[in-house]
Amino acid sequence: MIEISGLTKAYGDTRVLDGIDLTVADGQIAAVVGPSGAGKSTLARCINLLERPTSGSITVSGQDLAALSGKQLRLARREIGTVFQSANLLRRLTAAQNIALPMRHQGVPEAEIRRRVGDLLERVGMLQRANHYPSQLSGGQRQRVGIARGLALQPSVLLSDEATSGLDPDATRAILDLLTELRDDLGVTILVITHEMDVVRSIADHVAQLDHGRIVEQGAVADVVRRSDSPLSRALLPMPTVPAADGRRLWTLRYRGAVSPVWLSHAGRDLGDIAVLAALVEESGDTSVGRLTVGLDPRLDERRVVDVLADLGLAAEPVTSLRAVRAESAA
Numbered sequence: 001m002i003e004i005s006g007l008t009k010a011y012g013d014t015r016v017l018d019g020i021d022l023t024v025a026d027g028q029i030a031a032v033v034g035p036s037g038a039g040k041s042t043l044a045r046c047i048n049l050l051e052r053p054t055s056g057s058i059t060v061s062g063q064d065l066a067a068l069s070g071k072q073l074r075l076a077r078r079e080i081g082t083v084f085q086s087a088n089l090l091r092r093l094t095a096a097q098n099i100a101l102p103m104r105h106q107g108v109p110e111a112e113i114r115r116r117v118g119d120l121l122e123r124v125g126m127l128q129r130a131n132h133y134p135s136q137l138s139g140g141q142r143q144r145v146g147i148a149r150g151l152a153l154q155p156s157v158l159l160s161d162e163a164t165s166g167l168d169p170d171a172t173r174a175i176l177d178l179l180t181e182l183r184d185d186l187g188v189t190i191l192v193i194t195h196e197m198d199v200v201r202s203i204a205d206h207v208a209q210l211d212h213g214r215i216v217e218q219g220a221v222a223d224v225v226r227r228s229d230s231p232l233s234r235a236l237l238p239m240p241t242v243p244a245a246d247g248r249r250l251w252t253l254r255y256r257g258a259v260s261p262v263w264l265s266h267a268g269r270d271l272g273d274i275a276v277l278a279a280l281v282e283e284s285g286d287t288s289v290g291r292l293t294v295g296l297d298p299r300l301d302e303r304r305v306v307d308v309l310a311d312l313g314l315a316a317e318p319v320t321s322l323r324a325v326r327a328e329s330a331a
């Protein structure tokens, strides 16, 4: 479990992180997203102790890392494995030697290193390439070795800093599957720093949006995608703007997981004809999330629409954007 509380980082007079509160439960994957310059990398460097926070605490498995120094700090570093963008492997070392490196630095006995390197190579599907140098590996393969190296000291937390950026879709998918396996099989808590919303949708349990050094929105991904009119929700499941058809009133519907496959006909019994104008269904973790724009009879009572759809597991919200209102009144 990672608990970040009141984390602030300043360079001179400039506060790059400003009162970050973020908790990632054991065995969960959390994603931190945000625009360039928001402070994502600085947050990552504070968490893996490459930078000292100016104030606040970072507690991993009950230990406040920000309060440690010297030997304690070196020991605490083992708790957090990091995977960097483009893996950062040492060119002159083979895959196996790169993975062994953190263990050598910590004085792990050679026999134990050999055993663990073998296990790790197998876990990340790279056993056949143990003796390849980074230049002989693809970007996705290098990243697998990077992940194995990040796990070498058996950390409870894995920090992934833009680990999939620059990879093609297949390699990205394979790395995301691997991270999910690590969470599920080893119970590793994973914090993913990314600018890719696909990554969040695919693997994250929790998402936090960083902007100008502050977390401006966060929550369980399954809840965030159902939020109405939230910037993070729109970024996660963007919908095209559609004009209302035939004088209907536009509504946005959201659902997650267990919605009846025949909800539309059920809802139609109470609400009359439902025009589906746009729909987006995504797999998020092991559940599906959906967002639709529908057109309904404008004479329907708002409360009734919300209640009927809520009974069917859908969150409904009338669309009130200027464009939609214009489209409605023009129809």
Ligand SMILES: Nc1ncnc2c1ncn2[C@@H]1O[C@H](COP(=O)(O)OP(=O)(O)OP(=O)(O)O)[C@@H](O)[C@H]1O
Binding pocket: 011, 016, 034, 035, 036, 037, 038, 039, 040, 041, 042, 043, 195
């Ligand atoms: N060592 C430093 N000294 C002074 N300012 C810094 C330092 N490191 C980062 N900053 C500033 O902190 C802000 C956040 O930078 P950071 O690299 O954490 O953002 P980011 O969200 O990771 O951006 P990107 O997605 O572009 O990598 C930027 O305005 C940057 O200029």
